[in-house]
Amino acid sequence: MKVMVVDDHDLIRKGIILLLENYRDIEVVADAGDGHEALVLAMQNDPDVVLMDISMPNGLDGLTTTKQLLQQQPNVKVVLLTMHDEEVYIRKAIQSGAHGYILKKSQGSELYEAIYHVYHGRRYYSTDLSDAQIEKMMKAKETPPSPLTLREQEVLRLNVLGYTNKEIAEKLHISAKTVENHKSNMMSKLGLKQKHEMIQYGIKNYFTDIH
Secondary structure (H helix, E strand, O other), X not given: OEEEEEOOOHHHHHHHHHHHOOOOOOEEEEEEOOHHHHHHHHHHHOOOEEEEEOOOOOOOOHHHHHHHHHHHOOOOEEEEEEOOOOHHHHHHHHHHOOOEEEEOOOOHHHHHHHHHHHHOOOOEEOOOOOHHHHHHHHHHOOXXXXXXXXXXXXXXXXXXXXXXXXXXXXXXXXXXXXXXXHXXXXXXXXXXXXXXXXXXXXXHHOOOOOO
């Protein structure tokens, strides 16, 4: 089982890798410190399972990265790692398409179990919620596809997080003028007239309530 580890804390990442190296049937093929790096390394290394921290910096958290990763590589399985056991996080994990959800306080053997389960096509959500509650959320997750492109979603998310056009342009390696064009296109698609309406739309739809 080829595994990639994604966590912005160097020590946690190295600790997880050391733990996984104890298992003969696991090979850690890559590790990344943020979502952008994770998307690139996943393409290069083609892992079977990605262990993904939810809380990461640079405008691309684990939930958003998971969504983009699964669009980029539909066969990859993603297990989210988090300190949060609240329903809102679990709901958003399901909406992101994650195959597993495990708490950072879990035992090492449970981490292996999560990888093994999702690799073999099963779901693994280790939370305080009952299976029935999770099943209900799974059924409710079928939401209509976003009218926005992935790039527009990135621009919107960074905009909601308070980045200026210039800062967004630098992060996404595009021009400030292109950022402005994306914003105009989004407002037109969504039928919005004021910029604050676009920000409200972003907060409601793109995970910006989670850091």
